[in-house]
Ligand SMILES: O=P(O)(O)OC[C@H]1O[C@H](OP(=O)(O)OP(=O)(O)O)[C@H](O)[C@@H]1O
């Protein structure tokens with residue numbers, strides 16, 4: 001089957017490859033899976049690329065028309081991410097409060113593990129990647145502990161993998177928490193991109209094998 005990829009998704013894949021963020025090789029994921037590709041958002045590491053990244057997310061968020069009151073970015077990579085997204089949304093005329101967590105609790109000064117706006121109302125979680133959904137689960141717990149309401153998740157890449165149980169990570173998040181997951185691109189889009197690059201056939205084959213083990217349809 002030939003799928004047509006939107007210019008927006010194609011541009012995002014090219015942007016990620018240009019910055020070495022999307023790479024092919026051998027990498028271990030947080031879930032301990034040995035993956036033939038990896039998305040390292042930490043390599044959007046200068047002002048221009050972070051600015052552009054924030055604009056990609058902001059456009060995806062506005063297109064989804066999901067009502068929310070504030071943004072939350074989980075440490076560590078979610079910290080520059082949520083800041084860049086809040087700035088991009090503000091540039092587009094939508095000013096939202098945001099916060100992020102510390103992985104360790106601070107016991108002096110202002111203390112606590114949340115930095116920025118107080119978690120309240122409907123909170124949109126922004127992260128770079130969803131694999132097995134552990135990070136999203138941690139964010140949901142933090143938001144609920146603060147008596148706020150998680151209302152959705154936005155990621156750059158949905159790796160379309162099994163969650164911690166039998167279903168896909170996305171299905172687990174949507175069914176367990178009743179919230180939608182929005183992504184700029186997913187694994188289907190990366191594979192479609194690779195189909196057109198004959199020199200990358202070995203990478204595509206490795207991804208197909210990995211997908212047979214950890215993927216979902
Ligand atoms: O869906 P999952 O299986 O949870 O995997 C995806 C998560 O793993 C990585 O975070 P990591 O904990 O490595 O944090 P970092 O931002 O500190 O690099 C990544 O940034 C996602 O948050």
Ligand SMILES: O=C(O)c1cc(=O)[nH]c(=O)[nH]1
Nearest residue numbers: 029030038039040129131
């Ligand atoms: O699952 C992960 O840990 C993971 C996958 C990926 O592609 N990128 C990332 O930062 N983490």
